[in-house]
Amino acid sequence: MQQPAATGRGREGAAAPILQAHGLVKRFGEREALKGVSLEASPGELVAIIGPNGAGKTTLLSILAGIQPADEGQVSHGPGEIGWVPQQPALYSKLTVAENLRLFARLEHCADVEGAVGRMLDQTELGDRADDQVSELSGGNRQRVNIAIGLVAGPPILLLDEPSASLDPRQRERLWEFILALAGRGTTVVYSTHNVQEAERYAQQVVVLADGERLFAGSPEELEEQVSGDQRAPDFEAAFVRFLHVRGH
């Protein structure tokens, strides 16, 4: 059964949502992985989906991306209008950076394939590695190519599944600079993460999932306020853990 979600004050003045998902249910046999989850995101908004392992974060993103259908519920956009970046780089390691971008630009039916490839190489600052095979790139650079492929068709919404999971701090910093720049240009970015500090630091909206239920949707500050009570949590991570504990998880 769907839990009533907390609403965030920070979203009261948000622009009209560009992405809307309503009442998403997904079952794997007897197990219900998503229990009527809803989500909204505005243009240029950064939305973090956080929660413990098995909460349903990846399942939610894969339904939004159109990889698997929901058993119930609706998503406002088709997969062609949403860019998707999986957790593990989904690239052809025997092809070069440019060839990977070119292939997906063609499959996405981009009107100007070479223009899209050049733009992505510029944005990811991988122009000097364009002719290198992906197998020769570092983990950080592979992740940048991975994101670039998700963006090659210029979608208004980008979904990122734990984008910084395999990166070192420096690579993570550069990745977030890139993502923030994207959002600054109006792309809505929805990302899942285990790193709650990344949610607090970069997201305007956090969505908390646990056992397939949406427990909260609002700004990080609102989440902290919900659990502050008599004694304020020392940091966002502590507030998040306390929130889960209060909600029985």
Add this chain to the structure above:
Amino acid sequence: MRWLLVKDLEILRRSPLLVAMLILYPIVIAALVGFALTSGPSKPRVAFLNQIPPEARTVSLGAENVDVTKEAKPLFDSIDVVRVKTRAEAIKKVKDGDVLAALVIPADVTTKLQAAAAGSFEPAHIQVYYNADDPAKQAFVENTIKARLQDANAAFGKKLTSVAVDYLGLITRGGQFSLLGQSFDVLGLQRAGVILKQLQAKVPPDSKLGKQLASVVKFAGLARDNLDLSPQILDAVGSPIRVDKTVVKGGNTPLGGFAVAIAVAVTLMFITLLLAAGALALEREENTFRRLVRGLVSRTGLLVEKVGLAAACSTAVALIMLAGLSIFVTIEWGRFPLWLVAVAAGAVAFGALGVAMGALAREVRAASLLAFMASLPIAVLALVPSSAVSNTLYDVIRVVSAAFPFKPTLDALNAALNRSGGIGLPLLHLAILTVVFTVAARIAIRRFA
């Protein structure tokens, strides 16, 4: 789908080991099959001792002298003869491994053959000593000598028959006969009959002499008529068993042509299965599968692309291989369109089986291993001859073989290359298997995401 195909070809190009295998495999197979078909087995070394004195090497059959050593000549075409001087030397060479066998012709062979011509029933014997270190070569030597002795026996029997027929001709029609340098005129039944009839005309038919003459004339006529049939009877006795070959099923495919069909079918199977299974599993291993099927390519489209890629590559390789084999074996280039159809249909069916394997295995290594391990039994089962196993087991084998594309591919290739049976049924069989395995792959691919 076009861009996916281009991408896969580019990835193939950047896998030098795989490309080398694709190019070298048909060349090596073609060369091996070609050499195997064009070169016979190496001649085994056999020691040979002829103890027949030079003056006794002929057998006298009536007016004709037969040279025994000349009659044995075909035997020497099949073996590498090492001439020795004594029986002990021959046996030593066998024991030392210098030769695989020793063949000894005793001195009394011609005497016994001569006696056989005169009606004796004691056969002439020759001795063979074997080295059994190499059972395969020993069997070859045994079979070669046995076959040649049968030839020699048949030739000698034919000579005897021929001499007997000549004698009967002499008795029936008369003529000249030479013996010990002297020539005799034999009257013969025909001329005796004529003389008797002339005498009969001069004697009153009712007289005692006339009646006796009439019975002698009748006997001469009967004897002449029946002896005229003797050559055919003797010829039949000289060759008592004749083999008439009748093909009741399948075509009359030469061994070389069938070997070519097998070589091409095996090549098609290996390359297509490995490529199709590996290419599909690679999409999952590179994590690109989910990216592709979220609206960029349909799952069925992806399967069709992989089948097409594998089939196109293996068809090209098979055609190169056929061109290579045509150097060694006669292949009808005029039937090229039929080859192409048979090869392409087989490749597509193997491609469908390959994607089903790739979808099941999900990892490139597991898919390659599965494809490789499945290939050998599929091919071996399809090649089991009906007489090798019990009827029930053969029926089971036929059903199992029919469930995979190797047998119908072989049948289609055999029909296209060797005019053996119709090509329509194998093509229909392959089309059905293509659909079945593609559907199986489409179901199995659900586990990919």
